[in-house]
Amino acid sequence: MTNTTTSGEINDNEDIDNDLIEPKANAFKLVDWSGIAKEGLWKNNPALVQLLGLCPLLAVTNTFINALGLGIATMLVLIVSNLTISLVKDWVTKEIRIPVFIMIIASFVTIVELLMNAYTYGLYLSLGIFIPLIVTNCAIIGRAEAYASRNPPLNAAFDGLMMGLGFTVILLLLGGAREIIGQGTLFDGAHLLFGEWARTLEFQIFHFDQQFLLAVLPPGAFIGMGFIIAGKNYLDNKELEEQKNKAAKKVERARVTTVN
Amino acid sequence: MxxxxxxxxxxxxxxxxxxxxxxxxxxxxxxxxxxxxxxxxxxxxxxxxxxxxxLVPERFDNNPLENCLHITDKSIFGDDESHVIYRATQQEQPYALVFQTQTLKGYNGLIKLMVAIDKTGKVQGVRTLQHKETPGLGDKIDLEKSDWVLSFNDMKVNSDTDKRWFVKKDGGYFDQFTGATITPRAVVNQLRQSIRYVSSNFDRLFVMENQCVVDEMLPPDSLVQPITTDPQSQFDEQKATLTTKDEVSND
Structure with missing residues (x-):
């Protein structure tokens, strides 16, 4: 008895080992691009699920263009920092990991800040302190630590792109909604980002004498954010329920067959 | 080990x-x-x-960035820092002074303003450079939100307590905003003080030496001393004085 059980256990262990090895081998051959994309954009969205980088998210989303500007800046920093950290991960020892990551991130943020100052001066002024504050956006150090320091460079860069995109989409959603509700405009200040020709992009959707203050001020961002998170959770729950229903149906059929 | x-x-x-x-x-x-x-x-x-x-574009033909003063004066700028006053001229004749002023008496932090007045003391234009007033209420001092700042155009400050230079609530000429009196009051009061001070010192400020000369330009002493001396000879004179100074120090 004991012999058989131990051999069984050993067999089990071998099975588990095989299971563990096989997907690993696959992961190196075939990168699960769509999986990474899904993680960044939906399942593990930095703004909606991880709730990282809320400070800039809430402060800068008063207009669509501000949101776009900060979104692009954050995305750029995320991609480049993820790529760099993944490239240097083998040289960095465990003890100095965090300072090195922060140094890399801070350097790239400073570079992005200088470039924005030089090429999109108006936007630089309107985003103000929130560009240098990208350094403290936990989404970036979080990805560096959780993903980039453990995965090959290409995967890490793609993860940065998708996480950045997920963050930007939420920024845009919130920025657009707050601008429309608060000021009745969309793309206000587009010339700050794209140059003078973009002034024609700005349009007034509706006009009111008094701005809707709640949407313009930070509390509006909190409320809007709440709605977006609620919406995401609703969709997730719906999907989960559908899956459950499907599973239940399958089980019923199985029972039917057994009974027959 | x-x-x-x-x-x-x-x-x-x-x-x-x-x-x-x-x-x-x-x-x-x-x-x-x-x-x-x-x-x-x-x-x-x-x-x-x-x-x-x-500034009114038709009324000046120089580059004000190349004709300016660095001054520290609390009654103009509202703080103790050194600030720049730009001078606009037309055909070398004084047209306007442009200066920044600021006040902390707004509703939320510093309000920075830029003002231009011509030699008769008339306001050429006022703009808000920086503020953190409440959106929808106090932020109407920003031209993007409201053309309130245009109501200063062509106004003069005649005395330190010029009765028109108050918000209507204080018996003056300028509108306050619905729900926000503190912001426009702070702006109007600050402007009254600093415009009054600059306009009564207009000539003195205009004869002061230019501190923003760009290298390629001739010495703009013609502005300071409209006497018909050749700029080159003045330059030589300066050189001469410089060399004598050197000699003295060498001795």
Missing amino acids: NKNLLIFTSKKNALLLSAFAAVCTLLVSLTYVYTAPLIEQQAQQDLLNKLNQV
């Missing part, structure tokens, strides 16, 4: 960290060197745009 290993790893880590710091600093420095002239240019352009907004 263990201790040696510890020292070794610490040394290695310190070296690694320094190496990363060096590379990062190098990258940032390179970007800085590359973007610095562009940033400077953007800032100048931005300033010039603002100057063009507060």
Whole structure:
């Protein structure tokens, strides 16, 4: 008895080992691009699920263009920092990991800040302190630590792109909604980002004498954010329920067959 | 043995960290060197745009950025820092002074304003450069939200307590905003003081030496002394005085 059980256990262990090895081998051959994309954009969205980088998210989303500007800046920093950290991960020892990551991130943020100052001066002024504050956006150090320091460079860069995109989409959603509700405009200040020709992009959707203050001020961002998170959770729950229903149906059929 | 290993790893880590710091600093420095002239240019352009907004474009023909003063004067600027006053001229004749002023008496933090007045003391234009007033209420001092600042155009301050230079609630000429009196009151009061001071010192400020001469330009002494002396000879004179000074110091 004991012999058989131990051999069984050993067999089990071998099975588990095989299971563990096989997907690993696959992961190196075939990168699960769509999986990474899904993680960044939906399942593990930095703004909606991880709730990282809320400070800039809430402060800068008063207009669509501000949101776009900060979104692009954050995305750029995320991609480049993820790529760099993944490239240097083998040289960095465990003890100095965090300072090195922060140094890399801070350097790239400073570079992005200088470039924005030089090429999109108006936007630089309107985003103000929130560009240098990208350094403290936990989404970036979080990805560096959780993903980039453990995965090959290409995967890490793609993860940065998708996480950045997920963050930007939420920024845009919130920025657009707050601008429309608060000021009745969309793309206000587009010339700050794209140059003078973009002034024609700005349009007034509706006009009111008094701005809707709640949407313009930070509390509006909190409320809007709440709605977006609620919406995401609703969709997730719906999907989960559908899956459950499907599973239940399958089980019923199985029972039917057994009974027959 | 263990201790040696510890020292070794610490040394290695310190070296690694320094190496990363060096590379990062190098990258940032390179970007800085590359973007610095562009940033400077953007800032100048931005300033010039603002100057063009507060001045009447047809009435001056110089570049005010190249004709200015650095002054520390609380009654003009509202603080104890050194600020710049730009001078606009038409055919070398004084047209307007452009200066910044600021007040902390607004609803939320500092309000920075830019003002231009001509030699008769008439306001050419007022713009809000920076403020953190409540959106929808106090932020109407910003031209993008409301044309309230245009109501200062062509106004003069006749005395320190000029009755028109108050908000209506205080018996003056300027509108306050619904739900926000503190902001326009702070702005009007600050403007009254500083405009009064600058207009009564207009001539004195205009004869002061230009402190923003660009290298290529001739010495703008013609502004200071409209006597018909050749600028070149003046330049030589300056040189002469400089050399004599040197000699004295050598002695």
